[in-house]
Amino acid sequence: NATSFRWDFGNETYSVERTPSPLYEAAGNFNIKLLAMHQIGCRDSITVENITIHPLPEVAISRDTLICHGDAALLSASGGVDYKWSPEQMILQPHSAVTAASPDESTWFVVQVTDENGCVNYNGTMVTVQQRPFVNLSDTTLIIGESFQIKLSDESIASYQWSPDEHISCSNCPNPLFTAMETTTYSVAVTDVSNCFTLNYPLTITVQKIY
Numbered sequence: 001n002a003t004s005f006r007w008d009f010g011n012e013t014y015s016v017e018r019t020p021s022p023l024y025e026a027a028g029n030f031n032i033k034l035l036a037m038h039q040i041g042c043r044d045s046i047t048v049e050n051i052t053i054h055p056l057p058e059v060a061i062s063r064d065t066l067i068c069h070g071d072a073a074l075l076s077a078s079g080g081v082d083y084k085w086s087p088e089q090m091i092l093q094p095h096s097a098v099t100a101a102s103p104d105e106s107t108w109f110v111v112q113v114t115d116e117n118g119c120v121n122y123n124g125t126m127v128t129v130q131q132r133p134f135v136n137l138s139d140t141t142l143i144i145g146e147s148f149q150i151k152l153s154d155e156s157i158a159s160y161q162w163s164p165d166e167h168i169s170c171s172n173c174p175n176p177l178f179t180a181m182e183t184t185t186y187s188v189a190v191t192d193v194s195n196c197f198t199l200n201y202p203l204t205i206t207v208q209k210i211y
Helices: none
Strands: 005-008 028-037 043-053 063-069 073-078 080-085 098-101 109-115 120-130 140-142 148-149 157-163 177-179 185-194 198-208
Touching: 063 073, 073 109, 073 120
Parallel strands: 063 120, 140 198
Antiparallel strands: 005 028, 028 043, 073 098, 080 109, 109 120, 148 177, 157 185, 185 198
16 A cells, blocks of 8 residues: 655645645546555555536626615525525525525625536625614603703714704704603604605603793
């Protein structure tokens, strides 16, 4: 039995391991040579010609996309004969070239593509999920004539609309100043930056008419 080995993989890489795992960075045909030696001086060699290294599949994938929370994103890939999407639990048909995903939060989706030669490659796409806008309002009580400012500035909210527009410094800003004149229930309609949702939140200001 041979005690030492020298492999020449035909791509200017070599190994002295008994069972190497060569890496080919380019496709093509290669001649693989093995020189086996024994410690007493015996040696033998073998050459396997025209070993074909296939290129990896070129995986095309749908672009990054944005969806509103609760909607589905269309995902598509091409370049092979077998497809596997992950995270699988969010994919309608995880083994289809064209499928849909309904994530609850922004998620990076990866597709594994296998071609007719059994070669595998990957690609990924980002699905950004626009969440519902939320503002935290607490009812308050003021003495007549007092002022009260609310600060709701949020980068995820594009617009604010207050109603009614009485005794309020501005009806379309995030940080209005209220002047307590009489008990009023206000409502603010907020719209997210992706124009997915417009939601209304109430605010009641109770005015104590203490003079």
